[in-house]
Amino acid sequence: MVLFDRASREDFYGSVASEYEAAIAQGKILTKEVSNRAITIGGLFTMGVSFAANGTIITSEQNFLRIFPDRLVGNISLGLVQLDQGVNPIAVRDAMRSQLDRDVKILTKQEFIDLELNYWSEATPIGFIFGLGVVMGFIVGVVIVYQVLYKDVSDHLAEYATLKAMGYSNQYLFRIVLQESLLLSLCGFLPALLVCAILYRITETATGLLMELNGDRIVQLFLLTISMCAISGTLSLRKVQTADPAEIFE
Numbered sequence: 070m071v072l073f074d075r076a077s078r079e080d081f082y083g084s085v086a087s088e089y090e091a092a093i094a095q096g097k098i099l100t101k102e103v104s105n106r107a108i109t110i111g112g113l114f115t116m117g118v119s120f121a122a123n124g125t126i127i128t129s130e131q132n133f134l135r136i137f138p139d140r141l142v143g144n145i146s147l148g149l150v151q152l153d154q155g156v157n158p159i160a161v162r163d164a165m166r167s168q169l170d171r172d173v174k175i176l177t178k179q180e181f182i183d184l185e186l187n188y189w190s191e192a193t194p195i196g197f198i199f200g201l202g203v204v205m206g207f208i209v210g211v212v213i214v215y216q217v218l219y220k221d222v223s224d225h226l227a228e229y230a231t232l233k234a235m236g237y238s239n240q241y242l243f244r245i246v247l248q249e250s251l252l253l254s255l256c257g258f259l260p261a262l263l264v265c266a267i268l269y270r271i272t273e274t275a276t277g278l279l280m281e282l283n284g285d286r287i288v289q290l291f292l293l294t295i296s297m298c299a300i301s302g303t304l305s306l307r308k309v310q311t312a313d314p315a316e317i318f319e
Contacts, residue, residue, distance in 0.1 A: 073086070104136045
């Protein structure tokens, strides 16, 4: 008897969820096969796939050892300790660490989540690919915004030269271009955020992976956008700083 994840990929076990619901409606029992053993689908739950698993079932310890006969009873990968209401998990963690061997990792729920996140982001090729994608996207964004600002500065070079001839410093001109770059980041961020949310939804539907555009990630994206536009504004200002008003108005 097992529980089947209804969010598993369809090509993993086919339409098990729909078959189970149809069997329940007809008063029948749905059976499948795992590792050359017949299993009965006793219910459904929703969790979703990951980079490591395309489908998930939950079963008892005894059935787990039947499905995987090579696994020994003493080979435990992960254990869960449930605490009573109001118990401090940090205190329990420290107490267990003082009594168990060092080869046993005692982690709180958040520490375990952080461990998994760090593993997939730092110790796997997937994390490197995603990180490289962020860096390349940042560089491409800097180049595109730089081209926009450089064209605008070139079109208004006479105005900037006039300001320099009137005694305005390069720092003042830098603030003008920087303000323009920040306006570009503000005007472009909201439409880009909407497009990003749509792409997240499409990716989640196509792959089954959980895609969350939470508040922390939005803030990070906004700060990266501002930094990208600020760098582009700084680079585009070089033409103004080197411009000679006497040469422009000859």
